[in-house]
Amino acid sequence: ASARQVNIAIIGAGGVGKCFLSQLESLAARRQNQRLVLTYIATSKKAVYSDSHSPIALDSVVSTLSSSSQAPLALPKLVDYLAASGTKTVLVDNTSSQEIADAYPSFLHRGISIVTPNKKAFSGSYKLWQDIFAAKEEGGALLYHEASCGAGLPVISTIKDLVETGDEVTKIEGVFSGTMSFLFNSFAPTSGSGGGKWSAEVAKAKELGYTEPDPRDDLNGLDVARKLTILARYAGLEVESPTSFPVQSLIPKELESVASGDEFLARLPEFDDQMEQVKAEAQKEGKVVRFVGSIDVASKQVKVGLEKFDLSHPIASLKGSDNIISFYTKRYGSNPLIIQGAGAGGDVTAMGVTSDLLKVLAQL
Ligand code: NHO
Numbered sequence: 002a003s004a005r006q007v008n009i010a011i012i013g014a015g016g017v018g019k020c021f022l023s024q025l026e027s028l029a030a031r032r033q034n035q036r037l038v039l040t041y042i043a044t045s046k047k048a049v050y051s052d053s054h055s056p057i058a059l060d061s062v063v064s065t066l067s068s069s070s071q072a073p074l075a076l077p078k079l080v081d082y083l084a085a086s087g088t089k090t091v092l093v094d095n096t097s098s099q100e101i102a103d104a105y106p107s108f109l110h111r112g113i114s115i116v117t118p119n120k121k122a123f124s125g126s127y128k129l130w131q132d133i134f135a136a137k138e139e140g141g142a143l144l145y146h147e148a149s150c151g152a153g154l155p156v157i158s159t160i161k162d163l164v165e166t167g168d169e170v171t172k173i174e175g176v177f178s179g180t181m182s183f184l185f186n187s188f189a190p191t192s193g194s195g196g197g198k199w200s201a202e203v204a205k206a207k208e209l210g211y212t213e214p215d216p217r218d219d220l221n222g223l224d225v226a227r228k229l230t231i232l233a234r235y236a237g238l239e240v241e242s243p244t245s246f247p248v249q250s251l252i253p254k255e256l257e258s259v260a261s262g263d264e265f266l267a268r269l270p271e272f273d274d275q276m277e278q279v280k281a282e283a284q285k286e287g288k289v290v291r292f293v294g295s296i297d298v299a300s301k302q303v304k305v306g307l308e309k310f311d312l313s314h315p316i317a318s319l320k321g322s323d324n325i326i327s328f329y330t331k332r333y334g335s336n337p338l339i340i341q342g343a344g345a346g347g348d349v350t351a352m353g354v355t356s357d358l359l360k361v362l363a364q365l
Contacts, residue, residue: 003036007365008054008088009358010041010079013095014066017118017148018044020351021095026059028355036362040086042066043073045096050074054086076104084111089365091143093354094119103129106136109144114365116357118148118350123234124227124243130234143361148353150177150228151324151344159340160235163330170236172329172337174295177228179322179345180219181292183211186319189280189289191312199276200269207266211322211345215262220251222292222305229294233303236296240303249306251292283309289317315339322346 014022028034039057041050048071049057057065074082083090092108094101094117102122105115106129122133123146137144150156163170176182188202196202203220206212212219226243233240240246250257252265253272259265283290288309293316296303310317319325324344327337343349 005036006038006088007036007362008038008040008083008086008090009093010083010090011039011093011095012043012073012098012101013093014042014044014063015095016347017350017354018095019063020347021093021354022059022062024348024351024355025358028359029059034362038088040090041074041079041083045073047071048073050082054088076101077107080104080107080111080113083108083113090114091116091358091361091365093117093358095354097121099125105129105144106132109133109136109142110140112140112142114143114361116145116354116361118146118152118354120149120224120227120231122146123149124230127234127239127241143364145357145360146231147357148350150231151326151340152179152346153349153352153356154324154326154340154342154344156326156340157231157235159328159338160232163328163332163338164235164237168333169331170298170328171331172295172297173229173232173236173326174293174316174329175326176291176316176319176324177225177294177326177344178219178292179324179343180206180211180213180216181225182319182324182344183209183322185289185291186321188276189283189291191289191317193284196280198270198273200266200273203269204266207262215265217252217256217262217265222248222250225292225294225305229296229303229305233296233298236298238296238298238301238303246303247306248304249292251307279307287312291316291319315341 040054047069049066049069091114097119099121105122147157183206184202188196190196203216207216226248230240230243256265279290290307290309293308294305322345325341327339329337
């Protein structure tokens with residue numbers, strides 16, 4: 002292997018992973034990935050790799066993977082396998098696995114860099130967060146996770162830049178979920194009319210592929226809580242976990258334990274009146290309701306839930322499934338630095354991963 006070669010190992014080939022693979026392939030056409038050699042790829046069921054770390058062809062990787070009879074390596078074995086190549090290596094984790102996130106310290110410790118959209122590592126226990134950054138230092142590895150918040154939007158890089166250049170973040174607020182954004186923009190539009198029943202909007206969002214397979218995974222607020230945990234930690238707060246601050250769930254108590262997502266959707270209309278009331282209360286004040294997250298650094302308050310906004314507020318007039326994130330800082334004063342745009346979807350999320358990979362390549 003040439004001194005400039007960088008090996009890449011990929012775990013996960015789902016919605017985001019497939020888009021990432023196609024972006025990786027198109028880097029070749031633009032001569033940006035000539036140094037990159039794919040030596041390992043796996044899903045939860047299958048893998049492709051060889052003991053000699055031979056290159057896996059990118060143009061046919063999806064079919065090679067689906068026809069493979071190799072099983073994925075257990076994580077400790079994977080760490081050894083990647084470290085044994087003697088070549089600089091980047092692991093791209095395109096899963097949402099907690100188990101893989103828990104193993105980041107062992108990869109980083111051995112000098113293996115990591116690029117990922119997986120929120121679990123950075124929003125798990127505070128101990129894991131500390132272990133990850135300690136292992137990164139010790140191993141001299143690089144670590145980027147832009148797509149863990151706001152998909153391809155430059156959210157993580159922005160907060161890091163603010164903090165590292167000595168600005169002080171005082172408050173962060175915004176809409177952090179593409180699903181929640183879509184739901185409220187259609188349920189309670191600023192025009193005041195046109196919004197359908199809550200249950201119908203949830204069903205529509207699912208049909209359009211905006212929600213998780215079980216919409217409760219979006220409606221419980223945990224996805225937003227994870228993103229806020231990550232940002233709060235970069236802003237300097239030692240948030241213990243995504244369940245250590247108030248998170249409002251939009252799942253009616255009675256439906257928390259129904260067996261399936263389909264049964265949940267079938268029974269959701271029984272609770273339409275509750276959401277209708279929330280919407281009407283906001284309307285009485287000339288406002289609309291939105292599902293937001295906020296971090297107040299001075300008072301160390303992090304919270305996630307419904308809030309009312311004036312129709313002229315940027316959060317109220319969001320479109321589609323866009324995210325909006327406002328950073329209030331000492332330097333920016335009372336006019337926050339605002340980032341807005343598509344916050345969900347395979348291609349934009351994969352872009353966050355691919356651009357992180359290019360940053361790593363530039364430094365290795
Ligand atoms: P999939 O489609 O379920 O694919 C997961 C892949 O990982 C599969 O190939 C599976 O076999 C593999 N896998 C899982 N566990 C494994 C294991 N233990 N070993 C080996 N392989 C394993 O998931 P996605 O949609 O492709 O997501 C991948 C990652 O990107 C997740 O961590 C997800 O949270 C993250 N991500 C996705 C999105 C998105 O739009 N799809 C976003 C951000 C991050 O900004 C987006 C977002 O937050 C969407 C959010 N729902 C919202 O705002 O509404």
